[in-house]
Amino acid sequence: MSSSSDWIQLKRQLEREFFAGGIAGSVGIFIGFPLDMVKVKLQVFPDQYKSAWQCLKQCVQEDGFTGLYKGCLPPILIQGLINSLMFVGESLATKVLEPNLKAGEIGSPVNTYLAGMAGGVLQCVALVPSEVIKCSMQTEVGGNATQSEFQRTASCVRNIYRSEGFFGLYRGWNATVLRETPSIGMYFFSYKYSKEALTNMQGLKEANDAAIMVAGGIAGAMSWSFVYPFDVIKTIIQSTPANSNGESLTIMNTARSLYRRHGYSIFFRGLGTTIVRAFPVNASTFFCYEKLKHLLHLEHLKEDQEFDGLYR
Secondary structure (H helix, E strand, O other), rough: OOOOHHHHHHHHHHHHHHHHHHHHHHHHHHHHHHHHHHHHHHHOOOOOOOOOHHHHHHHHHHHHHHHHHHOOOHHHHHHHHHHHHHHHHHHHHHHHHOOOOOOOOOOOOOHHHHHHHHHHHHHHHHHHHHHHHHHHHOOOOOOOOOOHHHHHHHHHHHHHHHHHHHHHHHOOOOHHHHHHHHHHHHHHHHHHHHHHHHHHHOOOOOHHHHHHHHHHHHHHHHHHHHHHHHHHHHHHHHHHOOOOOOOOHHHHHHHHHHHHHHHHHHHHHHHOHHHHHHHHHHHHHHHHHHHHHHHHHHHHHHHHHHHHHHHO
């Protein structure tokens, strides 16, 4: 196979990963956003809510059902890019680490995990600003109820930029990278090996829809369980304006402050809600991802056949 042909195949593979990952990510974030709202409130206001159910009811009572989607615009709009970067980063890293890997094959456990970690780092470029805006909006007290979601989002971005400059949108970068790198490594590791195990258990050559969705749910739950304390720290840093409490918002300072005020349990506050949310969100994400990637692959095969036919 020529180098030109190799490049075309790689380009098309990355296009499929980018498009399929982007659409799948947006679908998943929309499905799980209300429980993400509950998770953030439990982390930031641990003394205000006794349980996830109480938090959910209070949110609906205060802001209505649409209040559960407060701050959803940034992650939904940008989640396509976030997931696209994640899947492209993982795919590129796999190509580098396992250049002879064939379609449908899984690399070694170590390389599978490392490739996922690469995807986790790359997605942070788009993820961190989205998370800063989302956390700031979700923990906002009061606010102008007459403003549209777009207006509230634009107002939040302006406020962050005025008070902290451009890099205010990257508040919590280190904590996010520490969360995402091992988490996404576990995400792809769990998905690929769970899907393979479920497929083999059913005596199938290829994974069916049930195996894809169950493996996706397992991957989501495992990846969150793996690094949840870092998510608590990240959320506190990103929802707290710089210098608002007189302390530097470093990972260690934030962790020590949380432990002094709330004890060890604060680092797992909202974990149950997160896992409940993670299963359907990632089941739907991987289902959409695999289906879209398959459709795009068939379309590219059709294009290749038509192209070849012109020169026969």
